[in-house]
Each structure stands twice: as structure tokens, then as C-alpha cells.
Amino acid sequence: MAIQWFPGHMAKARREVSEKMKYVDIVFELVDARLPLSSRNPMLDQIIQQKPRIVLLNKADLADPQQTKLWQEYFKKQGHAALAINAQKNKGVKGLIPTAKEVLKGKRARDAARGLKPRAIRAMVLGIPNVGKSTLMNRLVGKKIAQTGNKPGVTKGQQWLRHGTELELLDTPGILWPKFEDEEIGKKLALTGAIKDQLLHLDDLAIYGLDFFARYYPGRIQERYHLTEEQEQGLAPEILMDITAKRGFRDDYARGSELVVFEIRDGRLGRYTLDRCEEMGQVMNE
Known part of the structure; x- marks a missing residue:
């Protein structure tokens, strides 16, 4: 079962993400805590490259807590900070800004040494469709700005959102890779709702x-x-x-x-x- 699904707006989103990567300090990569590896888009490593990132294991309330702890350790071994969150219930989200500050501590110190005034952290939120990006954005800004939905592909455009004076967020549409060669990954994504039901x-x-x-x-x-x-x-x-x-x-x-x-x-x-x-x-x- 080779699943192919790469709508035009996703191809466009990938280009826009690549172009705007230079404007952000850090990437918030959302994954589904029920499938922390299978819900990662392999193209993101190429897009993000050496940009610092925090892996957010969202929907942790639905995942096996013991497995979630092991996956957090895995991402830390890969050099990425990792937080288990539940954006829907606003659990764990408060730890995001302090973690981002810690990850960027070296960069902020270098900026200060160069005489640059401190500014809000600029971050980009990335992840596959239906992993909870819009819900996270709404939680961070404290009001419903980002459009949300329970099906893939709801967020169509890009917008900057501000969280007080500490954080500026760039929301982006979810990006799926062109073809799932691995049948197992396709089934896992489909079972959690990341792929449209009509495809299976x-x-x-x-x-x-x-x-x-x-x-x-x-x-x-x-x-x-x-x-x-x-x-x-x-x-x-x-x-x-x-x-x-x-x-x-x-x-x-x-x-x-x-x-x-x-x-x-x-x-x-x-x-x-x-x-x-x-x-x-x-x-x-x-």
C-alpha cells in the first residue's frame, strides 16, 4: 500500500517554509505522542537543517506515558529538547518559553555581546496535518486566532502570532511528504487521523x-x-x-x-x- 498525497497547497507550503526559515530563531516541531517517529516528516530535517528545535510530543494524554518518557530521552540524545504536552487542555505548554530560552541561551548571549538589544524569540511551528498546531497557537496567544479543525489540512495560510513580548510565532500549514513507501507508517498515520479516511x-x-x-x-x-x-x-x-x-x-x-x-x-x-x-x-x- 503506497499512499500518495501531496496537495498543491502543501508543495507551496514547503517552499514558503524553506524561504522563511532564515527569519526564525528556533523551530517548534510538533509530533503526535502516539507515534513520535512516524509523525515526523523526514523532509523537515532538510528544511530545518542546523536550526535549533524543540520537539513537542502533543496529545500526550492519549499516549502511553511510559513510552512517552522513553521517546523524550531519545530526542534528547539526538540533541533536541523534548516536551510532552497536551495543547487541547493546555498542559505542559507553559514550559515552552523557558525551554526555548534555555536552548537559545548561547545565541542570546552572543547577540548581547555584539550590542544587540534583546527581542522576542521568533519561532516557527511545524508538523504534519492534524497534529495540533493551531490548538497550540491558540493556547500560546491566549485567544482563538489560528483556525482549528479535526481533519488534515485546515490551516491553509501563514501568519505571525505574538505571545506577549517574549515570543513571536509563525504558523504554517501542515506538510506531508509526497509518498509513504512504508506501509506501516501509512497505517499508523491513518489510524490517528493524520491522513484523510478516503485514502484507505x-x-x-x-x-x-x-x-x-x-x-x-x-x-x-x-x-x-x-x-x-x-x-x-x-x-x-x-x-x-x-x-x-x-x-x-x-x-x-x-x-x-x-x-x-x-x-x-x-x-x-x-x-x-x-x-x-x-x-x-x-x-x-x-
Whole structure:
């Protein structure tokens, strides 16, 4: 399954981001805490280059807290500050400016030595669609300025937003890479809502999600859908059939699939992390 999705406004956004990178001091890179690696656009490293960055693991309230701590350590080993936040509930967001000041401490000291007056930190917010950029912007500026939505591609333009006298933010549209060669990454992104549902079959997505939960969080499916232990231990397609029947959908597996996918996204099956640190030992030890 090779997913291709690179709308024109995303190609334009990539060019604009590259052009405006020189105007910012630091990049706030938002990732989904449920998939900290899979929700990173590999093109961003090329765009950002050596610019300082803070990796923000957003939607941390939906992610496995133990996994989130491990991923924060991973990013720190890569030389990036990393914060776990929940922009929707404004948790962890207050730590962003102090962290940015710490990251830029050397640059600000050099500027002062050159006789430059201190000014607000200029930052760019980057991330793939639907990872929570607009929500973060609204939290930082204290009022609803950035447009928000629960589907990819809501933010279409670019705008500067000010947070008091300490921070100026450049909001940008989400940027997806042209093609997902890795089928696993495509499914992970789709399951969390980063890719439009029309690009995938929801039954395949539901089966992927059920298989994941049965493997890493045993008992969750059984508890949520009132299945037996034996049913939960069956193959994912059989579990989907059992859930569909249990909810009274008869043989409407499309409806059952939609239910499962949206309940996983909403955290109805509990907190989870799709990118597993224990399976990425080689990556973690880089």
C-alpha cells in the first residue's frame, strides 16, 4: 500500500517554509505522542537543517506515558529538547518559553555581546496535518486566532502570532511528504487521523488497530467491547466480526470498522503508543 498525497497547497507550503526559515530563531516541531517517529516528516530535517528545535510530543494524554518518557530521552540524545504536552487542555505548554530560552541561551548571549538589544524569540511551528498546531497557537496567544479543525489540512495560510513580548510565532500549514513507501507508517498515520479516511479502507485500518491492541495491550478489547478472552485472542478479522455482531450491526462490517477506528482515535480503548521503543533498539541507540 503506497499512499500518495501531496496537495498543491502543501508543495507551496514547503517552499514558503524553506524561504522563511532564515527569519526564525528556533523551530517548534510538533509530533503526535502516539507515534513520535512516524509523525515526523523526514523532509523537515532538510528544511530545518542546523536550526535549533524543540520537539513537542502533543496529545500526550492519549499516549502511553511510559513510552512517552522513553521517546523524550531519545530526542534528547539526538540533541533536541523534548516536551510532552497536551495543547487541547493546555498542559505542559507553559514550559515552552523557558525551554526555548534555555536552548537559545548561547545565541542570546552572543547577540548581547555584539550590542544587540534583546527581542522576542521568533519561532516557527511545524508538523504534519492534524497534529495540533493551531490548538497550540491558540493556547500560546491566549485567544482563538489560528483556525482549528479535526481533519488534515485546515490551516491553509501563514501568519505571525505574538505571545506577549517574549515570543513571536509563525504558523504554517501542515506538510506531508509526497509518498509513504512504508506501509506501516501509512497505517499508523491513518489510524490517528493524520491522513484523510478516503485514502484507505477503514476495515483494513480497524483490523490493523485491533491486532495492535491485542498484541500490546491485552484485555483492552475484551473490556471495551464485552468480548470473551477467547474472542480477543482470535485473529483480528474475527474480532472485528465479533464486535460488529456485539454492537448489533449484523453484517455491516463497514459500520463496525468505523466504530473501532474512531474509538481508538478518541482513546476509548485507553492510552497507547504505536511507535514502540522496545522494537526500535537500533534507532534508540543511535
